[in-house]
Amino acid sequence: MKRSTVYDQFKSFPSRSIKKGEYLLRPGDLTKNFFYVEKGCLRSYVTDSKGKEHVYQFAPEDWVISDEEALMENKPAILYIDAIEDSEIKVLSNPDLNEWTNLDKDAASQMIQQLQKKINTFRRRIIQLLSASAEQRYSTFIKTYPNLAQRIPQKMIASYLGITPESLSRVRKELSEKK
Amino acid sequence: MKRSTVYDQFKSFPSRSIKKGEYLLRPGDLTKNFFYVEKGCLRSYVTDSKGKEHVYQFAPEDWVISDEEALMENKPAILYIDAIEDSEIKVLSNPDLNEWTNLDKDAASQMIQQLQKKINTFRRRIIQLLSASAEQRYSTFIKTYPNLAQRIPQKMIASYLGITPESLSRVRKELSEKK
Protein backbone atom coordinates (compact mmCIF):
# COMPACT_ATOMS: atom_id res chain seq x y z
CA MET A 1 0.00 0.00 0.00
CA LYS A 2 1.44 3.27 -1.16
CA ARG A 3 0.77 6.50 0.67
CA SER A 4 0.84 9.83 -1.08
CA THR A 5 1.74 11.79 2.03
CA VAL A 6 2.72 11.05 5.58
CA TYR A 7 -0.48 12.63 6.73
CA ASP A 8 -2.76 10.44 4.67
CA GLN A 9 -2.73 7.92 7.42
CA PHE A 10 -4.81 10.34 9.47
CA LYS A 11 -7.59 10.60 6.94
CA SER A 12 -9.74 8.47 9.20
CA PHE A 13 -9.15 10.59 12.29
CA PRO A 14 -12.17 12.59 13.45
CA SER A 15 -12.32 16.15 12.15
CA ARG A 16 -13.02 19.12 14.30
CA SER A 17 -14.78 22.36 13.44
CA ILE A 18 -13.18 25.58 14.52
CA LYS A 19 -14.80 29.00 14.46
CA LYS A 20 -12.94 32.02 13.18
CA GLY A 21 -11.12 33.60 16.07
CA GLU A 22 -10.91 30.45 18.11
CA TYR A 23 -7.57 29.65 19.73
CA LEU A 24 -5.91 26.27 19.56
CA LEU A 25 -2.67 27.11 21.31
CA ARG A 26 -1.29 29.81 23.54
CA PRO A 27 2.21 30.55 24.81
CA GLY A 28 3.04 28.52 27.86
CA ASP A 29 0.83 25.60 26.88
CA LEU A 30 2.37 22.21 27.09
CA THR A 31 1.11 20.22 24.16
CA LYS A 32 1.86 17.31 21.93
CA ASN A 33 -0.68 18.44 19.34
CA PHE A 34 -0.33 19.62 15.82
CA PHE A 35 -3.05 20.55 13.39
CA TYR A 36 -3.75 19.42 9.91
CA VAL A 37 -6.00 21.88 8.06
CA GLU A 38 -8.63 20.33 5.82
CA LYS A 39 -10.62 23.48 5.17
CA GLY A 40 -10.26 27.10 6.19
CA CYS A 41 -7.12 28.73 7.47
CA LEU A 42 -5.15 28.82 10.70
CA ARG A 43 -2.34 31.11 11.65
CA SER A 44 0.45 31.16 14.20
CA TYR A 45 2.08 34.22 15.67
CA VAL A 46 4.25 35.52 18.47
CA THR A 47 4.03 38.75 20.41
CA ASP A 48 7.07 40.86 21.14
CA SER A 49 8.01 42.87 24.22
CA LYS A 50 5.71 45.71 23.12
CA GLY A 51 2.77 43.35 22.66
CA LYS A 52 2.92 43.57 18.88
CA GLU A 53 1.87 40.50 16.92
CA HIS A 54 4.17 38.92 14.35
CA VAL A 55 2.69 36.28 12.08
CA TYR A 56 4.94 33.27 11.83
CA GLN A 57 2.89 31.07 9.52
CA PHE A 58 -0.39 30.75 7.65
CA ALA A 59 -1.89 27.30 7.25
CA PRO A 60 -4.61 27.02 4.60
CA GLU A 61 -5.95 23.74 3.27
CA ASP A 62 -3.57 20.81 3.37
CA TRP A 63 -1.00 22.48 5.57
CA VAL A 64 0.19 21.43 8.98
CA ILE A 65 0.69 23.92 11.75
CA SER A 66 2.10 23.61 15.23
CA ASP A 67 4.64 24.97 17.64
CA GLU A 68 7.33 22.65 16.34
CA GLU A 69 9.80 23.39 19.07
CA ALA A 70 7.29 22.83 21.84
CA LEU A 71 6.27 19.65 20.11
CA MET A 72 9.67 18.14 19.54
CA GLU A 73 11.41 19.22 22.68
CA ASN A 74 8.61 19.15 25.19
CA LYS A 75 8.91 22.81 25.93
CA PRO A 76 6.15 25.29 26.70
CA ALA A 77 4.76 26.80 23.51
CA ILE A 78 5.80 30.28 22.43
CA LEU A 79 3.27 30.60 19.62
CA TYR A 80 -0.37 31.50 19.47
CA ILE A 81 -2.35 29.45 16.99
CA ASP A 82 -5.82 30.62 16.03
CA ALA A 83 -8.32 30.33 13.18
CA ILE A 84 -8.65 33.22 10.77
CA GLU A 85 -11.52 31.49 8.96
CA ASP A 86 -14.06 28.93 10.08
CA SER A 87 -12.07 25.76 9.62
CA GLU A 88 -12.11 22.00 9.60
CA ILE A 89 -9.03 20.45 11.11
CA LYS A 90 -7.63 17.21 12.37
CA VAL A 91 -5.92 17.34 15.72
CA LEU A 92 -2.94 15.03 15.69
CA SER A 93 -0.43 14.41 18.37
CA ASN A 94 3.19 13.51 18.33
CA PRO A 95 2.69 9.99 19.68
CA ASP A 96 0.43 9.36 16.71
CA LEU A 97 3.58 9.36 14.68
CA ASN A 98 5.13 6.86 17.05
CA GLU A 99 7.73 9.33 18.27
CA TRP A 100 9.08 9.37 14.70
CA THR A 101 11.37 6.51 15.47
CA ASN A 102 9.01 3.77 14.44
CA LEU A 103 8.13 5.31 11.13
CA ASP A 104 8.57 2.92 8.29
CA LYS A 105 11.17 3.83 5.73
CA ASP A 106 8.73 5.26 3.27
CA ALA A 107 7.15 7.50 5.88
CA ALA A 108 10.51 8.58 7.25
CA SER A 109 11.78 9.52 3.84
CA GLN A 110 8.61 11.52 3.22
CA MET A 111 8.97 13.22 6.53
CA ILE A 112 12.50 14.19 5.62
CA GLN A 113 11.30 15.64 2.37
CA GLN A 114 8.54 17.58 4.10
CA LEU A 115 10.98 19.05 6.56
CA GLN A 116 13.35 19.89 3.76
CA LYS A 117 10.58 21.69 1.95
CA LYS A 118 9.81 23.67 5.06
CA ILE A 119 13.46 24.60 5.39
CA ASN A 120 13.44 25.86 1.83
CA THR A 121 10.40 28.00 2.57
CA PHE A 122 12.07 29.45 5.63
CA ARG A 123 15.20 30.04 3.69
CA ARG A 124 13.42 32.15 1.12
CA ARG A 125 11.76 34.09 3.88
CA ILE A 126 15.02 34.76 5.68
CA ILE A 127 16.69 35.92 2.50
CA GLN A 128 13.73 38.19 1.78
CA LEU A 129 13.74 39.66 5.25
CA LEU A 130 17.47 40.28 5.00
CA SER A 131 17.55 41.83 1.59
CA ALA A 132 14.20 42.97 0.20
CA SER A 133 12.27 46.22 0.57
CA ALA A 134 8.66 46.30 1.76
CA GLU A 135 7.47 46.54 -1.83
CA GLN A 136 9.60 43.63 -3.02
CA ARG A 137 8.42 41.47 -0.14
CA TYR A 138 4.79 42.14 -0.86
CA SER A 139 5.20 41.57 -4.58
CA THR A 140 6.89 38.26 -3.92
CA PHE A 141 4.19 37.29 -1.46
CA ILE A 142 1.29 37.82 -3.84
CA LYS A 143 3.22 36.07 -6.58
CA THR A 144 4.00 33.11 -4.35
CA TYR A 145 0.61 32.84 -2.65
CA PRO A 146 -1.87 34.51 -5.02
CA ASN A 147 -4.89 32.82 -3.48
CA LEU A 148 -3.85 33.46 0.10
CA ALA A 149 -3.39 37.15 -0.53
CA GLN A 150 -7.10 37.45 -1.24
CA ARG A 151 -8.31 35.53 1.78
CA ILE A 152 -6.13 36.99 4.45
CA PRO A 153 -6.62 40.40 6.06
CA GLN A 154 -3.98 42.85 4.95
CA LYS A 155 -2.86 43.61 8.45
CA MET A 156 -1.89 39.97 8.90
CA ILE A 157 -0.02 39.91 5.63
CA ALA A 158 1.78 43.05 6.74
CA SER A 159 2.68 41.34 9.98
CA TYR A 160 3.95 38.28 8.11
CA LEU A 161 6.12 40.51 5.94
CA GLY A 162 7.49 42.43 8.88
CA ILE A 163 5.92 45.78 8.03
CA THR A 164 3.04 47.84 9.45
CA PRO A 165 -0.48 47.78 7.99
CA GLU A 166 -0.08 51.45 7.10
CA SER A 167 3.07 50.75 5.12
CA LEU A 168 1.42 47.88 3.32
CA SER A 169 -1.49 50.09 2.40
CA ARG A 170 0.91 52.62 0.87
CA VAL A 171 2.88 49.93 -0.91
CA ARG A 172 -0.31 48.64 -2.46
CA LYS A 173 -1.25 52.11 -3.59
CA GLU A 174 2.17 52.57 -5.20
CA LEU A 175 1.90 49.26 -6.97
CA SER A 176 -1.57 49.97 -8.32
CA GLU A 177 -0.48 53.39 -9.58
CA LYS A 178 2.48 51.87 -11.37
CA LYS A 179 0.20 49.92 -13.65
CA MET B 1 26.71 -0.37 16.98
CA LYS B 2 25.31 2.96 18.05
CA ARG B 3 26.05 6.13 16.19
CA SER B 4 26.11 9.47 17.91
CA THR B 5 25.23 11.43 14.79
CA VAL B 6 24.22 10.69 11.24
CA TYR B 7 27.49 12.14 10.10
CA ASP B 8 29.68 9.84 12.11
CA GLN B 9 29.51 7.35 9.32
CA PHE B 10 31.67 9.73 7.29
CA LYS B 11 34.47 9.83 9.84
CA SER B 12 36.54 7.65 7.55
CA PHE B 13 36.04 9.83 4.48
CA PRO B 14 39.12 11.75 3.36
CA SER B 15 39.39 15.27 4.74
CA ARG B 16 40.24 18.26 2.64
CA SER B 17 42.09 21.41 3.58
CA ILE B 18 40.63 24.72 2.55
CA LYS B 19 42.35 28.06 2.66
CA LYS B 20 40.58 31.11 3.99
CA GLY B 21 38.87 32.85 1.10
CA GLU B 22 38.56 29.73 -0.99
CA TYR B 23 35.20 29.09 -2.62
CA LEU B 24 33.42 25.75 -2.53
CA LEU B 25 30.23 26.74 -4.28
CA ARG B 26 28.96 29.54 -6.48
CA PRO B 27 25.50 30.42 -7.75
CA GLY B 28 24.61 28.46 -10.85
CA ASP B 29 26.71 25.46 -9.88
CA LEU B 30 25.05 22.12 -10.17
CA THR B 31 26.21 20.04 -7.27
CA LYS B 32 25.35 17.12 -5.09
CA ASN B 33 27.90 18.11 -2.48
CA PHE B 34 27.57 19.25 1.05
CA PHE B 35 30.30 20.03 3.52
CA TYR B 36 30.94 18.83 6.99
CA VAL B 37 33.26 21.16 8.90
CA GLU B 38 35.81 19.48 11.13
CA LYS B 39 37.89 22.54 11.84
CA GLY B 40 37.68 26.21 10.89
CA CYS B 41 34.60 27.96 9.61
CA LEU B 42 32.67 28.18 6.37
CA ARG B 43 29.93 30.59 5.45
CA SER B 44 27.19 30.78 2.88
CA TYR B 45 25.69 33.94 1.45
CA VAL B 46 23.58 35.36 -1.35
CA THR B 47 23.95 38.60 -3.23
CA ASP B 48 20.98 40.83 -3.94
CA SER B 49 20.13 42.94 -6.98
CA LYS B 50 22.51 45.68 -5.80
CA GLY B 51 25.36 43.21 -5.36
CA LYS B 52 25.18 43.36 -1.58
CA GLU B 53 26.12 40.21 0.32
CA HIS B 54 23.73 38.67 2.83
CA VAL B 55 25.10 35.94 5.06
CA TYR B 56 22.77 33.02 5.25
CA GLN B 57 24.71 30.71 7.52
CA PHE B 58 27.95 30.23 9.42
CA ALA B 59 29.33 26.74 9.76
CA PRO B 60 32.01 26.30 12.43
CA GLU B 61 33.22 22.96 13.73
CA ASP B 62 30.75 20.12 13.54
CA TRP B 63 28.25 21.92 11.35
CA VAL B 64 27.06 20.97 7.92
CA ILE B 65 26.67 23.53 5.19
CA SER B 66 25.28 23.31 1.69
CA ASP B 67 22.81 24.82 -0.70
CA GLU B 68 20.01 22.58 0.55
CA GLU B 69 17.62 23.43 -2.19
CA ALA B 70 20.15 22.83 -4.96
CA LEU B 71 21.03 19.59 -3.26
CA MET B 72 17.59 18.19 -2.74
CA GLU B 73 15.90 19.39 -5.89
CA ASN B 74 18.72 19.25 -8.37
CA LYS B 75 18.55 22.94 -9.07
CA PRO B 76 21.40 25.33 -9.76
CA ALA B 77 22.80 26.74 -6.54
CA ILE B 78 21.89 30.24 -5.41
CA LEU B 79 24.40 30.42 -2.57
CA TYR B 80 28.07 31.17 -2.39
CA ILE B 81 29.96 29.02 0.07
CA ASP B 82 33.47 30.03 1.10
CA ALA B 83 35.90 29.61 3.94
CA ILE B 84 36.33 32.44 6.43
CA GLU B 85 39.12 30.58 8.21
CA ASP B 86 41.57 27.93 7.07
CA SER B 87 39.45 24.85 7.46
CA GLU B 88 39.38 21.08 7.44
CA ILE B 89 36.26 19.68 5.87
CA LYS B 90 34.75 16.53 4.52
CA VAL B 91 33.09 16.77 1.15
CA LEU B 92 30.03 14.55 1.12
CA SER B 93 27.52 14.07 -1.61
CA ASN B 94 23.88 13.30 -1.58
CA PRO B 95 24.30 9.80 -3.02
CA ASP B 96 26.51 9.03 -0.05
CA LEU B 97 23.35 9.08 1.97
CA ASN B 98 21.74 6.72 -0.49
CA GLU B 99 19.21 9.30 -1.61
CA TRP B 100 17.88 9.28 1.95
CA THR B 101 15.53 6.45 1.17
CA ASN B 102 17.87 3.66 2.17
CA LEU B 103 18.77 5.16 5.48
CA ASP B 104 18.27 2.77 8.30
CA LYS B 105 15.69 3.70 10.87
CA ASP B 106 18.14 5.04 13.34
CA ALA B 107 19.79 7.26 10.78
CA ALA B 108 16.47 8.46 9.43
CA SER B 109 15.22 9.39 12.83
CA GLN B 110 18.42 11.28 13.51
CA MET B 111 18.13 13.03 10.20
CA ILE B 112 14.62 14.12 11.13
CA GLN B 113 15.87 15.48 14.41
CA GLN B 114 18.69 17.35 12.71
CA LEU B 115 16.31 18.95 10.26
CA GLN B 116 13.96 19.82 13.07
CA LYS B 117 16.78 21.49 14.91
CA LYS B 118 17.61 23.50 11.85
CA ILE B 119 13.99 24.55 11.51
CA ASN B 120 14.03 25.74 15.10
CA THR B 121 17.14 27.80 14.39
CA PHE B 122 15.52 29.36 11.36
CA ARG B 123 12.39 30.01 13.30
CA ARG B 124 14.22 32.01 15.91
CA ARG B 125 15.96 33.94 13.19
CA ILE B 126 12.72 34.76 11.39
CA ILE B 127 11.07 35.90 14.59
CA GLN B 128 14.10 38.05 15.35
CA LEU B 129 14.16 39.59 11.91
CA LEU B 130 10.46 40.35 12.16
CA SER B 131 10.40 41.82 15.59
CA ALA B 132 13.76 42.81 17.01
CA SER B 133 15.80 46.00 16.72
CA ALA B 134 19.42 45.97 15.55
CA GLU B 135 20.59 46.12 19.14
CA GLN B 136 18.36 43.27 20.27
CA ARG B 137 19.48 41.11 17.36
CA TYR B 138 23.13 41.63 18.11
CA SER B 139 22.68 41.02 21.83
CA THR B 140 20.89 37.78 21.10
CA PHE B 141 23.55 36.76 18.62
CA ILE B 142 26.46 37.14 21.01
CA LYS B 143 24.47 35.42 23.72
CA THR B 144 23.59 32.52 21.43
CA TYR B 145 26.98 32.18 19.74
CA PRO B 146 29.49 33.71 22.14
CA ASN B 147 32.46 31.93 20.60
CA LEU B 148 31.48 32.67 17.01
CA ALA B 149 31.13 36.37 17.74
CA GLN B 150 34.83 36.51 18.47
CA ARG B 151 35.99 34.62 15.42
CA ILE B 152 33.88 36.22 12.75
CA PRO B 153 34.50 39.66 11.21
CA GLN B 154 31.90 42.16 12.33
CA LYS B 155 30.85 43.01 8.84
CA MET B 156 29.77 39.41 8.34
CA ILE B 157 27.87 39.36 11.60
CA ALA B 158 26.19 42.59 10.52
CA SER B 159 25.26 40.98 7.25
CA TYR B 160 23.88 37.94 9.05
CA LEU B 161 21.78 40.21 11.25
CA GLY B 162 20.49 42.22 8.33
CA ILE B 163 22.17 45.51 9.22
CA THR B 164 25.14 47.48 7.89
CA PRO B 165 28.64 47.24 9.39
CA GLU B 166 28.36 50.91 10.34
CA SER B 167 25.17 50.28 12.26
CA LEU B 168 26.68 47.31 14.04
CA SER B 169 29.65 49.41 15.05
CA ARG B 170 27.32 52.00 16.56
CA VAL B 171 25.25 49.35 18.29
CA ARG B 172 28.40 47.92 19.86
CA LYS B 173 29.43 51.36 21.06
CA GLU B 174 26.01 51.88 22.63
CA LEU B 175 26.16 48.53 24.35
CA SER B 176 29.65 49.09 25.73
CA GLU B 177 28.66 52.51 27.06
CA LYS B 178 25.66 51.03 28.82
CA LYS B 179 27.87 48.93 31.04
Added chain:
DNA sequence: CGAGCGCTTGATTGAGTTCAAAAATCGTGG
Protein backbone atom coordinates in the same frame (compact mmCIF):
# COMPACT_ATOMS: atom_id res chain seq x y z
C1' DC C 1 -28.50 50.85 13.17
C1' DG C 2 -24.59 51.64 15.76
C1' DA C 3 -20.01 49.98 17.55
C1' DG C 4 -15.94 48.18 16.25
C1' DC C 5 -12.69 46.72 13.09
C1' DG C 6 -9.99 47.18 8.93
C1' DC C 7 -8.17 50.05 5.52
C1' DT C 8 -6.59 54.50 3.97
C1' DT C 9 -4.39 58.97 4.14
C1' DG C 10 -1.64 62.71 6.14
C1' DA C 11 1.93 64.65 9.13
C1' DT C 12 5.75 63.77 11.90
C1' DT C 13 9.40 61.08 13.83
C1' DG C 14 13.10 57.98 14.09
C1' DA C 15 16.08 53.86 13.37
C1' DG C 16 19.11 52.58 10.31
C1' DT C 17 21.38 53.57 5.64
C1' DT C 18 24.49 55.91 2.77
C1' DC C 19 28.51 58.37 1.78
C1' DA C 20 32.89 59.95 3.20
C1' DA C 21 37.01 59.84 5.66
C1' DA C 22 39.93 58.75 9.57
C1' DA C 23 41.71 55.20 12.81
C1' DA C 24 42.78 50.54 13.82
C1' DT C 25 43.93 45.95 12.57
C1' DC C 26 45.57 42.40 9.61
C1' DG C 27 48.63 39.99 6.66
C1' DT C 28 52.37 39.47 3.65
C1' DG C 29 56.89 40.09 1.71
C1' DG C 30 61.30 41.74 2.47
Added chain:
DNA sequence: CCACGATTTTTGAACTCAATCAAGCGCTCG
Protein backbone atom coordinates in the same frame (compact mmCIF):
# COMPACT_ATOMS: atom_id res chain seq x y z
C1' DC D 1 60.25 41.02 13.00
C1' DC D 2 59.11 45.12 10.91
C1' DA D 3 56.84 47.97 7.43
C1' DC D 4 53.58 49.03 4.34
C1' DG D 5 49.34 48.28 1.73
C1' DA D 6 44.85 46.44 2.20
C1' DT D 7 41.00 45.51 4.70
C1' DT D 8 38.05 46.31 8.66
C1' DT D 9 36.16 49.19 12.08
C1' DT D 10 34.90 53.55 13.74
C1' DT D 11 33.02 58.14 13.49
C1' DG D 12 30.43 61.98 11.47
C1' DA D 13 26.75 64.15 8.73
C1' DA D 14 23.00 63.99 5.66
C1' DC D 15 19.35 61.41 4.14
C1' DT D 16 15.52 57.83 3.52
C1' DC D 17 12.35 54.38 4.19
C1' DA D 18 9.26 52.76 7.10
C1' DA D 19 7.15 53.43 11.86
C1' DT D 20 4.28 56.05 14.68
C1' DC D 21 0.53 58.96 15.76
C1' DA D 22 -3.82 60.67 14.47
C1' DA D 23 -8.01 61.14 12.05
C1' DG D 24 -11.64 59.72 8.75
C1' DC D 25 -14.10 56.42 5.91
C1' DG D 26 -16.65 52.20 4.97
C1' DC D 27 -18.09 47.51 6.18
C1' DT D 28 -20.15 44.00 8.61
C1' DC D 29 -22.15 41.58 12.03
C1' DG D 30 -24.44 41.53 16.34
